[in-house]
Amino acid sequence: MGIGLPRRYLFLGFAVIALLFFFPYYAGDFRMNQLGLFLCFVMFALSLDLIWGFTGILSLGNAVYFGGGAYFIAMSLKLKYAATNPARYGSGIPDFMEWNGLTEVPVWMRPLENIWFAAPAGVLAMGLLAFVFGFITFKRHIYGVYCAVITLAESLIFEELIIEKQAYTGGFNGITDYGSYSSNITFYWIILAVTVFFFWFARRLTTSHFGMILQSIRENELRSEFFGFEVANYKIFVFTVAAMMSAIAGGLYAALNGIVSHQEIGPLLSIEGVIWVAVGGRGTLIGAFVGPILIKGAESLLSEQFAWLWGLLVGLLFILVIVLMPDGIVGTLIRRARRKRALAAGRQPAYEPTAVGVEETPTV
Amino acid sequence: MTANILEIHGLVSVVSRHPIINELDFAIEEGELRVLVGPNGAGKTTLIDLITGRHRPTAGQILFKGQRIDGRARHEIYRLGISRKFQVPTVYDNLTVFENMSIGLRGHRSVFSSLGYRMTPAAVEQIERILAQIKLLERAREEAFTLSHGEKQWLEIGMVVASDPQLLFLDEPTTGMTREETNATARLIRDIAKTRSVMVVEHDMSFVRQIARTITVLHQGRKLAEGSVREVEDNPKVAEVYLGKVKISAVS
Numbered sequence: 346m347g348i349g350l351p352r353r354y355l356f357l358g359f360a361v362i363a364l365l366f367f368f369p370y371y372a373g374d375f376r377m378n379q380l381g382l383f384l385c386f387v388m389f390a391l392s393l394d395l396i397w398g399f400t401g402i403l404s405l406g407n408a409v410y411f412g413g414g415a416y417f418i419a420m421s422l423k424l425k426y427a428a429t430n431p432a433r434y435g436s437g438i439p440d441f442m443e444w445n446g447l448t449e450v451p452v453w454m455r456p457l458e459n460i461w462f463a464a465p466a467g468v469l470a471m472g473l474l475a476f477v478f479g480f481i482t483f484k485r486h487i488y489g490v491y492c493a494v495i496t497l498a499e500s501l502i503f504e505e506l507i508i509e510k511q512a513y514t515g516g517f518n519g520i521t522d523y524g525s526y527s528s529n530i531t532f533y534w535i536i537l538a539v540t541v542f543f544f545w546f547a548r549r550l551t552t553s554h555f556g557m558i559l560q561s562i563r564e565n566e567l568r569s570e571f572f573g574f575e576v577a578n579y580k581i582f583v584f585t586v587a588a589m590m591s592a593i594a595g596g597l598y599a600a601l602n603g604i605v606s607h608q609e610i611g612p613l614l615s616i617e618g619v620i621w622v623a624v625g626g627r628g629t630l631i632g633a634f635v636g637p638i639l640i641k642g643a644e645s646l647l648s649e650q651f652a653w654l655w656g657l658l659v660g661l662l663f664i665l666v667i668v669l670m671p672d673g674i675v676g677t678l679i680r681r682a683r684r685k686r687a688l689a690a691g692r693q694p695a696y697e698p699t700a701v702g703v704e705e706t707p708t709v
Numbered sequence: 710m711t712a713n714i715l716e717i718h719g720l721v722s723v724v725s726r727h728p729i730i731n732e733l734d735f736a737i738e739e740g741e742l743r744v745l746v747g748p749n750g751a752g753k754t755t756l757i758d759l760i761t762g763r764h765r766p767t768a769g770q771i772l773f774k775g776q777r778i779d780g781r782a783r784h785e786i787y788r789l790g791i792s793r794k795f796q797v798p799t800v801y802d803n804l805t806v807f808e809n810m811s812i813g814l815r816g817h818r819s820v821f822s823s824l825g826y827r828m829t830p831a832a833v834e835q836i837e838r839i840l841a842q843i844k845l846l847e848r849a850r851e852e853a854f855t856l857s858h859g860e861k862q863w864l865e866i867g868m869v870v871a872s873d874p875q876l877l878f879l880d881e882p883t884t885g886m887t888r889e890e891t892n893a894t895a896r897l898i899r900d901i902a903k904t905r906s907v908m909v910v911e912h913d914m915s916f917v918r919q920i921a922r923t924i925t926v927l928h929q930g931r932k933l934a935e936g937s938v939r940e941v942e943d944n945p946k947v948a949e950v951y952l953g954k955v956k957i958s959a960v961s
Contacts, residue, residue: 554817554826557804561812564801571761571795572872573787573818582820628803 350548365537374528379645381533381601384540386637388594389614390621391543391630392587397619398628399551400583401563402488405615406496407591409503410471412610414592415599416507416514417457417467422600423523424450424458430524441520445512454513468592475588476581483577483584488566497612504611517607525603536597543590547630550586559583563628624666626673635675712774714739714876714906715760720769722752722759722930729755731930733769737876742902744917745910746941747927748950753910754796756927757878761793762786773876788818792874796881796910798861802854806845806864809853810836813868836871842897843867858885863894870901877901879909883916895919926950 350358365384369377389411396402427439436443438450450458457463482495507514514520526532550556561569562576570576599605608614625636643662647655670677715737722730730752737743745753758764760771762783771779778786801809814836817826840846843863848856856864862882869877879898883891891913898920901907911917917924917938924941926933934944941947 553824554811554828555820555823557808557812558823560804560808561801564803565799567763568795568799568801569812570783571763571787571793572813572868573784575782575784575818578820 362537362541366534369530369533377530377533378527378601381527381536382598383638383641384536385594385598385601386618386621386641387634388540388543388597389591389618390625390633390637391547392590392594393618394622394625394627394630394633395547395550395559395590396580396583396587398622398626398632399556399563400559400580401566402580402584403490403493403619404496404584405493405612405619406498406500407587407618408610408612408614409500410475410588410591411595411598411614411618412503412507412605412607413471413474414467414595415605415609416520416595417463417470417592418460418596418599419520419523419605420454421457421460421463422525423520424454425460426523428458439515439520440522441515441518442512445516447512451513464596467596468589471592472585472589475585479581479584483580486577497615500610500612500615504607507607507610515606519604519606521604523603526600527603532601536601539593539597543594544630544634547633551630560628620663622673624663624673626676626679629673629675629679632673632675636673639674712739713737714741714774716770716772716775717760718770718772720756720759720771721767722755722764723767729930730759730766733930733932735925735932737906737908739906740902741906742899742920742922743906743908744921744924745908745927746912746914746917746924747933750929751927752930753927754880755930757793757880757908757910760786761791761878784818787872787874790875791878792869792872792876793878794862794865794869794880794882796884798858798865798885800853800856800861800864800868803852805850805852806840806856807836807849809864809868810840810849810871813871815871815873839867839871842900844893859887859890862886863897866894866897866901874905876906877908879907881910881912883911883913891916892919 365380368380372380389407392410393404393407396404396407423439428437431437436448438447442450457466478499482492487495508517511517551559558569558574558579561572562574562579566576595609598609621636621640622633623636624632624640625634626632640659640663644655644659647658651658666674672680713736715735717733717735720730720733720735721728733752733756735756745756747753755764759766759779762778762781762785766779769779770777773786773789773791776789778789778791801812804812811828811832814832817823837846837849840849843866845856845860845864845867848860853861853864862885866879866882869879882898883894886894895916898907898909902920909920921938923935924938925935926941926944926947928950933950934941934947936944
């Protein structure tokens with residue numbers, strides 16, 4: 346498949362995929378639904394890892410695209426659901442529209458009723474939004490902490506917009522009650538398949554020459570500019586691609602969860618994503634899998650055991666990982682393995698010149 | 710008569726009302742190896758910054774092969790054939806030596822051309838040839854942060870050579886090197902300069918003597934003197950500028 350992984354990692358990868366594939370058979374519906382949602386978060390973390398871990402852009406607004414994608418799908422399902430299951434007043438429009446005095450679905454929203462239009466439209470709209478936002482930000486050489494602040498503001502604006510425009514968005518309550526795809530094993534497998542595809546795609550992208558350039562921008566933007574790269578274009582590209590990945594993840598999330606709210610679009614999820622990536626390991630794709638699964642998993646298990654203490658415990662876990670492993674769990678493991686190998690060989694294995702194939706280093 | 714690859718007319722750069730470069734006229738001939746010296750704050754690095762597009766000049770003109778380049782974007786200036794090595798060795802620490810070189814290699818600068826790019830055997834060979842030249846071939850697979858200061862200097866020189874510029878700026882390429890490494894660097898630079906124009910900023914006079922044909926002395930943003938090593942060393946104005954710090958001919 347040309348993703349340059351050593352055989353034992355590929356084997357491990359397939360084992361994990363098989364484990365996830367058969368998970369519903371031994372864990373039951375509740376855990377299956379939960380894992381499905383976690384996988385959506387994994388995809389979200391993966392997209393954030395591409396822009397933060399590999400390109401060095403700290404975005405605190407990545408949830409805008411996740412939430413945006415989620416709202417498109419939720420709205421589509423809701424319109425459809427309302428048409429066939431009339432709400433209390435029997436008008437066939439979504440309940441929150443009724444509550445806010447609308448008598449019919451606004452014309453511009455009607456095409457969304459068709460899920461086959463809404464799904465690609467959501468992804469493309471988020472891509473376009475990210476492109477415009479990225480163009481404005483990166484072409485003006487806004488980077489580092491300023492970029493973090495601007496993306497945070499982006500996130501706040503969209504959360505506020507969702508809450509304010511409640512006739513069209515369900516406001517503070519979000520969109521609920523639209524017949525989700527939960528407890529549907531086929532849909533779980535679809536999510537799993539998309540997740541695997543995203544990993545394959547991210548691996549291809551980051552190990553390519555293009556991925557090398559992204560990492561060079563993370564390492565030293567100025568140096569890359571003086572090597573003739575128009576850094577802004579690379580950032581806009583990866584920012585847009587990541588936004589579309591997030592939108593897809595968000596759409597799947599909405600369809601599975603059966604409820605979306607302003608939290609999925611605001612700073613809360615944005616920052617949670619940053620934490621997942623940091624805990625898993627920035628710049629390692631596997632970290633984007635480990636981070637959310639570990640933290641969301643711990644959250645869920647602890648909240649079942651310790652009704653009031655779990656938030657503290659998760660916070661403690663986060664602090665411990667960051668203090669003891671600043672590179673995140675996977676990042677630290679990779680570094681240790683590398684050091685061990687270097688010690689064992691006196692140095693790293695000497696490079697053997699070859700004009701045939703290019704060695705790709707395992708970035709995992 | 711050879712043509713000038715670079716011409717600078719009346720260049721001024723003012724930073725918070727301080728003139729860093731002051732009405733400077735300057736030229737480099739095609740194929741020339743030029744050395745730029747001057748005390749701290751003379752404006753040496755600023756001059757490179759202005760030429761390569763890091764800063765915009767306040768006034769004046771910069772011409773590369775007869776074409777105005779002042780005020781143009783950094784990547785555009787690079788694409789015309791101008792590369793630079795930074796004063797502090799600037800390599801990509803977490804990429805391997807080989808990957809660093811592949812970033813430097815000329816070609817495939819735009820997003821879409823780099824997306825589809827796969828390295829050819831010829832490109833690998835070229836990188837290996839340069840790596841052999843800078844004595845880093847055996848360490849090609851190691852991350853750049855494992856290199857010593859001097860090795861990083863070499864790696865960055867290797868990267869800019871891989872970018873195959875027509876005009877190359879080397880800002881203090883021997884800082885942090887041992888005497889032997891410095892001598893090797895002098896040989897390397899003479900070699901590089903065979904096929905392109907090079908300007909080197911340097912303090913180390915024994916190194917300068919090894920490579921220089923023409924020296925330009927910069928002082929307070931102006932050209933103080935220009936000529937052969939001997940002429941510059943014997944220039945009383947130059948001695949005066951360096952007096953109280955180090956006498957120019959005494960440094961070695």
